[in-house]
Amino acid sequence: MAEINATENVEKKSLNFIEQIIEKDLAEGKNCGRLQTRFPPEPNGYLHIGHAKAIAMDFGVAAKFGGVCNLRMDDTNPQKEDTEYVEAIKRDIEWLGFKWGKLVYASDYFQDLWDFAVWCIKTGRAYVDEQTSEEIAKQKGTPTQAGTNSPFRDRPVEESLKLFNEMNSGNMEPGAAILRAKIDMASPNMHFRDPIMYRVLNMPHWRTGNTWNAYPMYDFTHGQSDYLEGVTHSICTLEFVPHRELYDLFVTWIKEWAKETGKVVEGHPHGDIEDNRPRQFEFNKLNLNYTLMSKRNLLVLTKEGVTNGWDDPRMPTICGIRRRGYSPESILKFIDSIGYTTFDALNDIKLLEAAARQDLNERSLRVSAVLDPVKVVITNYPEGQVEHLTVINNPELKDAEGNVITEGNTHVIDFSGELWIEREDFKAEPDKKFFRMSPGKETRLKGAYIVDCKAVHYKEGTDEIDYIECTYDPNSLAGTEGANRKVKGTIHWVSCNHCVPAEVRLYDCLWTCENPRDAIKQYEDEHGTRGIESMRPFLNPDSLHIQQGYVEEWAAKQEPLTYLQFQRVGYFNVDPDSTPEKPVFNKTVGLKDSKK
RNA sequence: UGGACUAUGGUGUAAUGGUAGCACAACAGGUUUUGGUUCUGUUUGACUGGGUUCGAAUCCCGGUAGUCCAACCA
Numbered sequence: 058m059a060e061i062n063a064t065e066n067v068e069k070k071s072l073n074f075i076e077q078i079i080e081k082d083l084a085e086g087k088n089c090g091r092l093q094t095r096f097p098p099e100p101n102g103y104l105h106i107g108h109a110k111a112i113a114m115d116f117g118v119a120a121k122f123g124g125v126c127n128l129r130m131d132d133t134n135p136q137k138e139d140t141e142y143v144e145a146i147k148r149d150i151e152w153l154g155f156k157w158g159k160l161v162y163a164s165d166y167f168q169d170l171w172d173f174a175v176w177c178i179k180t181g182r183a184y185v186d187e188q189t190s191e192e193i194a195k196q197k198g199t200p201t202q203a204g205t206n207s208p209f210r211d212r213p214v215e216e217s218l219k220l221f222n223e224m225n226s227g228n229m230e231p232g233a234a235i236l237r238a239k240i241d242m243a244s245p246n247m248h249f250r251d252p253i254m255y256r257v258l259n260m261p262h263w264r265t266g267n268t269w270n271a272y273p274m275y276d277f278t279h280g281q282s283d284y285l286e287g288v289t290h291s292i293c294t295l296e297f298v299p300h301r302e303l304y305d306l307f308v309t310w311i312k313e314w315a316k317e318t319g320k321v322v323e324g325h326p327h328g329d330i331e332d333n334r335p336r337q338f339e340f341n342k343l344n345l346n347y348t349l350m351s352k353r354n355l356l357v358l359t360k361e362g363v364t365n366g367w368d369d370p371r372m373p374t375i376c377g378i379r380r381r382g383y384s385p386e387s388i389l390k391f392i393d394s395i396g397y398t399t400f401d402a403l404n405d406i407k408l409l410e411a412a413a414r415q416d417l418n419e420r421s422l423r424v425s426a427v428l429d430p431v432k433v434v435i436t437n438y439p440e441g442q443v444e445h446l447t448v449i450n451n452p453e454l455k456d457a458e459g460n461v462i463t464e465g466n467t468h469v470i471d472f473s474g475e476l477w478i479e480r481e482d483f484k485a486e487p488d489k490k491f492f493r494m495s496p497g498k499e500t501r502l503k504g505a506y507i508v509d510c511k512a513v514h515y516k517e518g519t520d521e522i523d524y525i526e527c528t529y530d531p532n533s534l535a536g537t538e539g540a541n542r543k544v545k546g547t548i549h550w551v552s553c554n555h556c557v558p559a560e561v562r563l564y565d566c567l568w569t570c571e572n573p574r575d576a577i578k579q580y581e582d583e584h585g586t587r588g589i590e591s592m593r594p595f596l597n598p599d600s601l602h603i604q605q606g607y608v609e610e611w612a613a614k615q616e617p618l619t620y621l622q623f624q625r626v627g628y629f630n631v632d633p634d635s636t637p638e639k640p641v642f643n644k645t646v647g648l649k650d651s652k653k
Numbered sequence: 654u655g656g657a658c659u660a661u662g663g664u665g666u667a668a669u670g671g672u673a674g675c676a677c678a679a680c681a682g683g684u685u686u687u688g689g690u691u692c693u694g695u696u697u698g699a700c701u702g703g704g705u706u707c708g709a710a711u712c713c714c715g716g717u718a719g720u721c722c723a724a725c726c727a
Contacts, residue, residue: 070667070675071667071668073666077669097727098727099726099727101726101727131727133726133727134726134727136726137726137727190724190725193725194723194724197723198723199655199723200655200656200722200723201655201656201723202655202723203655204723231725232725234725235725244656245655245656245657246656246657246722247655247656247722247723248722248723250723253724253725255725256725257725258725272725274724274725274726274727275726275727276727278727279727295658295659295720295721296720296721296722297721297727298657298658298721298722299656299657299658299721299722300722301657302657339658341659341720346664394665394666394676394677395664395665395666396665396666396667398659398665398666399658399659400659400660400665400666400720401658401659401719401720401721402664402665402666403664403665404664404665405663405664405665405677405678407664407677407678408664408665408676408677408678410677411676411677411678412677414689418689418690423687452687452690453690490688492688493688501686502686503686503687504686505686507686535686536686540686544686546688547685547686547687547688548687549687622687622689624687624689625687625688625689626687627689648687648688648689648690649688649689649690650688650689651688651689652688
């Protein structure tokens with residue numbers, strides 16, 4: 058198998074804006090010259106291609122600039138999270154080809170976070186609020202209106218401390234009290250209006266068990282975890298821009314806390330140096346047209362049976378895309394082609410398909426498969442004769458001189474006098490631009506002989522083709538002298554008695570509109586519907602088409618997840634459901650088609 | 654006058670005050686035992702109005718359009 062070097066000219070490409078920042082920070086010796094990133098998924102669902110973009114960034118820059126990237130499970134909400142997802146996330150990252158430094162969990166920092174929160178209370182930076190969520194929401198104001206202070210805002214420190222302990226005792230009802238940071242209820246930044254640090258959940262955590270009943274919120278966890286872990290560049294997507302100010306504030310506080318309490322921070326050995334702190338940077342998340350990315354909505358599709366689970370090949374999940382037949386390299390190539398900016402772009406799915414064609418062209422094994430068969434009988438072919446023809450697996454596998462490597466790169470396909478060809482490769486009355494098989498014309502059967510179409514026979518009283526009658530030129534076998542003559546059309550075929558019936562699953566976009574997220578939202582607003590009812594108008598009824606075709610025997614024997622090209626048709630992948638007796642294939646993407 | 658962010662061919666992206674380039678798509682042609690691949694060529698672009706400057710995609714101001722922020726989610 059050839060080594061595919063996809064990153065050969067990466068050096069020539071200009072650095073994206075985050076890489077430029079990192080290069081500069083490193084050159085200036087920020088963070089004592091260290092580079093550490095993290096990929097922080099919440100283990101509450103499967104990773105999708107949007108995550109792949111973040112993964113390529115977080116792990117990519119670490120690898121590129123000699124840093125390290127940890128995998129950190131952002132597990133601060135035990136209501137939604139599960140260990141099942143942790144395994145799936147690890148599997149998907151590894152499949153994409155990345156390696157993390159350490160596997161860590163936000164819950165690793167729960168004790169530090171608790172101690173830090175207590176310090177915040179003691180230093181007048183936090184207070185326990187006992188109002189209902191409705192009251193608190195009302196006091197929050199709106200983006201155009203300042204909020205008002207909670208009546209508990211200036212309660213004594215001792216009172217807050219006592220209540221905070223109660224919040225974690227298991228005896229307090231969820232919602233009865235929260236811990237808030239005392240910042241500014243009139244801030245134009247909504248996140249500064251006394252944000253919630255801790256809430257009571259009263260439920261066990263899948264990792265920490267019954268140790269905690271109160272759990273920290275995202276904003277009170279992320280920057281602190283970055284700091285405690287030694288992250289230097291905390292890279293996330295654009296929707297977190299408004300959080301950055303809060304992130305910075307909490308980081309400032311926790312540095313102070315660490316200094317005062319003598320907390321030894323593993324990642325930041327030089328605690329007093331101003332630059333020695335994590336910083337958040339944001340890039341544009343991936344939007345793909347004709348694709349819906351949100352976990353919530355993907356879950357609806359699965360629950361309603363529109364798709365078959367998270368790894369349905371129509372899903373934008375990494376496991377779905379893998380099953381569909383995209384290689385990790387093609388995904389990375391796609392991500393590289395769309396780049397990282399601060400512009401909220403809507404990317405064309407065609408770019409992903411183009412990247413896949415590029416990669417799969419170099420990688421895939423060529424096989425013969427007929428999806429919509431019609432019979433050809435070669436009348437002058439000796440009855441009962443079978444020829445074992447040798448064909449190339451991958452014509453893109455070439456030596457230094459550019460010659461196709463044949464060693465270990467061939468397989469055998471059987472030829473006989475009765476063949477299946479593709480229905481659309483024959484026309485009884487061809488137009489000018491049609492140059493495949495038609496009566497009175499010569500056609501080349503790829504890898505075999507040149508045949509001459511003599512007649513077409515219909516089933517009695519119908520216009521349905523019974524079989525197409527041909528003769529063959531015995532001196533025109535591929536690779537022999539007689540084959541070297543100009544024949545306009547070349548078509549693929551399988552031998553009727555030497556092929557395997559196969560299920561071939563053809564896919565199309567799940568959605569009929571470019572931006573399903575907005576369309577669904579608009580429909581919800583106009584009709585007051587929710588969930589699947591708001592999706593149906595935009596669902597493509599033909600997103601899955603199952604075809605019963607024939608493949609050559611060698612193709613049927615391939616392992617699941619093998620990258621194949623059905624010649625002249627498209628790129629296909631062996632489905633995990635496949636067996637040599639009952640092969641199943643998924644169409645990844647069609648060949649580029651410049652017919653007509 | 655809530656705040657923050659953004660605007661370059663059809664789509665995405667580059668340039669870091671000095672010739673607007675690349676990829677995908679589209680189109681035309683050559684090669685080809687895949688109407689694939691490959692090669693050659695072509696078409697198409699600065700949201701808008703001002704300002705600064707010898708010089709602006711780039712810096713500044715106004716307008717327009719879009720995104721994000723008012724979860725005890727992350």
